Amino acid sequence: MNQALSCELAVSNSDVYDLDRAYVFHSWSVQSALKPLVIAGGAGCRLWDYDGKTYLDFSSQLVNTNIGHQHPKVIAAIQEQAGQLTTIAPATANLARGEAAKRIVERAPECFNKVFFTNAGADANENAIRMARLYTGRDKVLSAYRSYHGNTGAAIVATGDFRRLPNEYARGHVHFFNPYLYRSEFGAQDEAEECSRALAHLRRIIECEGPASIAAILMESIPGTAGVLVQPAGYMQGVRALCDEFGIVLILDEVMSGFGRTGRWFAFEHFGIQPDLITFAKGVNSGYVPAGGVLISDPIAAFFNDRYFPGGLTYSGHPLAMAAIVATLDAMAEEQVVENAAAIGEQLLGPGLQALAAKYPLIGEVRGLGVFWALELVADPVSRTPLPAATMAAIKSQLVAEGLLPFIVDNRIHVVPPCTVSADEVHEGLAILDKVLGQIA
Known part of the structure; x- marks a missing residue:
């Protein structure tokens, strides 16, 4: 490896964060308000940072890593x-x-x-x-x-x-x-x-x-x-x-x-x-x-x-x-990845999200197929008033702190793991959603 380059390589979360904020202009953002999550690597449905914290990816990034991260x-x-x-x-x-x-x-x-x-x-x-x-x-x-x-x-x-x-x-x-x-x-x-x-x-x-x-x-x-x-x-x-x-x-x-x-x-x-x-x-x-x-x-x-x-x-x-x-x-x-997505959605993910909706009135509706789902969150289930942005931001922050990467849009949590997600990973993700929604509720 080039010696000059190797000396510049980031070795910590703070190095990468500082580098990003110094030079990168981000999409769909107010630049001064950004606090990007640092990611160092990944495999399958998991990602991790330079400090060793791991995350279960229930966002598939921008709903694109269908086959998971770093498929060999x-x-x-x-x-x-x-x-x-x-x-x-x-x-x-x-x-x-x-x-x-x-x-x-x-x-x-x-x-x-x-x-x-x-x-x-x-x-x-x-x-x-x-x-x-x-x-x-x-x-x-x-x-x-x-x-x-x-x-x-x-x-x-x-x-x-x-x-x-x-x-x-x-x-x-x-x-x-x-x-x-x-x-x-x-x-x-x-x-x-x-x-x-x-x-x-x-x-x-x-x-x-x-x-x-x-x-x-x-x-x-x-x-x-x-x-x-x-x-x-x-x-x-x-x-x-x-x-x-x-x-x-x-x-x-x-x-x-x-x-x-x-x-x-x-x-x-x-x-x-x-x-x-x-x-x-x-x-x-x-x-x-x-x-x-x-x-x-x-x-x-x-x-x-x-x-x-x-x-x-x-x-x-x-x-x-x-x-x-x-x-x-x-x-x-x-590897029958498409079949896995269908089975996971029908047998585990869909029923699991419906169970959460039955438990928490703030879930106004559950929609989806396969590994393509959304929870619509409301402040009041009768008026269907969307959950405020500040509350959604708190939910996102808590999910990330618990090790789950969500895809949040407006008043919705989009539950969209890779199509390769396992039954154990679905149970893990649902448990984190349960914990955080319980705290909010």
């Missing part, structure tokens, strides 16, 4: 690829890229046979929107208010939450309310009513915006950051029918929900429908090397056979990322 087969594949070819331009044919695309296609519906690779989920959504506009010759894109699609030009404007407001520079975006029975925008009393009224609302938006002007409806198969909002029975089928009726491209954002997170390879499989474009990232290789992409259905892919596609990225299909995809998907299949 994925690390070995990256190392092997680095020894052979670290980078190559996207216009070339590369073995790792072809094998990665092949494996992704093998897990998609039969009518999907092409993959366009990007660097992450945001630019996957950007390019899916571009494809839909070119394919239809239309401009407008409809997306939900309760959604997150990324932090680039069109993706952040397609996003429905507050983060789009300082960033509304892209054109042609219209929002609608998606189903959320617990806080219904439609005055619904049950799931069937929420579904029918949400579909009627979407139809009216389409009619008022002009069907002939709408290129795509962009939706998360299960909205993640917005609250793990599992779609009511019949809703996704209804959206597919509206798209068919009006010639609109259906783009399903599987960036957070795909590749095992819900106990299926893709979350839309739960609803028995097929989209026209599928965007992905995160779980496809657990973020070991940044990668995303668009799965393209045959009619849209054929459209570009004799037409120029005006899009591309320097690192599209980067060999290290592609090697990580191949190893991740192979390991997930060999």
